[in-house]
């Protein structure tokens with residue numbers, strides 16, 4: 001019997017892993033520049049944390065979570081997104097006590113039992129950040145600017161920023177009722193999924209993926225016209241900060257996003273390089289989440305971005321193609337007696353910080369030279385009786401095709417130059 005990876009999961013193999021590492025380092029560099037610090041939360045949590053925060057009626061909680069009962073009969077869930085865990089940790093560790101604004105980021109796998117397709121996996125990876133403690137629009141602008149900065153740093157420009165305000169507990173209920181009344185009138189013509197949502201989560205009908213639903217709801221009232229004074233003024237400020245930062249956006253009154261905890265700002269970054277799963281990143285404000293999870297009322301805003309979709313765009317654009325690491329030197333053994341010396345020297349060079357490789361398959365000298373080429377080593381040296389006698393190696397530069405004799409004792413120094 002042979003084993004296969006689980007449907008919707010993917011092995012990330014070399015040399016692709018080099019690209020992932022590079023992108024991770026760009027993400028970290030951007031986040032550090034904005035003074036966000038890394039937080040690492042466990043891969044699984046109590047199921048009720050997600051039910052409570054993301055919302056019982058969302059797709060994620062309703063049908064996508066990897067939930068299991070462990071041997072102690074506790075219901076646990078592999079994390080489907082990052083914010084709930086971060087806020088749980090923020091409350092549990094009193095992070096807000098030491099500083100009034102907590103800025104954290106994460107890079108982590110997430111798990112959702114969705115129907116796999118291009119850009120949609122069951123184990124996928126996200127990078128994301130949360131700014132917890134500020135109710136002000138400057139924090140929203142910073143989070144959005146930071147999201148975009150990651151793509152800019154990677155020379156990606158084909159993206160569109162959509163923003164909306166989903167209101168708050170004061171203005172949203174009234175809007176929901178008005179929308180519901182309108183939607184009920186056209187209910188029989190809507191897709192079964194949207195029909196269900198009319199009663200449970202009417203705002204999500206507006207961001208349905210179904211073309212007919214979108215057409216039928218094109219003249220529905222939008223939340224942007226029903227915002228209370230506070231939400232409306234917050235939204236105006238966010239827009240004005242974005243404009244002054246030179247960030248272009250479109251207001252999309254239908255943008256709701258699939259998580260219930262959002263209040264006020266919601267945003268999404270989409271790429272024209274992707275197919276139907278075109279969302280690169282999404283985020284929003286969640287001013288009620290901390291208190292919903294048993295903490296002190298604390299406003300917050302954050303975002304999460306998909307790694308796989310970003311990698312798809314990078315690949316499509318032919319970027320970051322040659323990041324694989326290659327040995328600086330390959331040491332080949334000319335005969336059996338020099339093998340042990342070659343291994344020792346390889347180890348010694350490594351201890352001096354040099355990426356050194358040798359043969360572990362007892363190959364012929366010719367095959368070793370071929371391997372050095374295949375590994376794209378910068379230098380190769382062949383060691384046999386003569387070299388051992390002279391205590392010197394002939395160092396061949398495989399890039400510029402020249403060679404020079406170097407005493408063994410100087411090898412590390414010469415290779416570090």
Ligand code: AMP
Pocket residue numbers: 081112114119120121122124125126258279280281282283304305306307308309
């Ligand atoms: P969300 O947490 O749903 O707001 O998603 C944030 C980002 O994560 C999306 O914009 C996608 O880039 C990515 N993402 C979400 N779900 C998946 C998935 N099943 N597979 C791959 N990427 C995903």
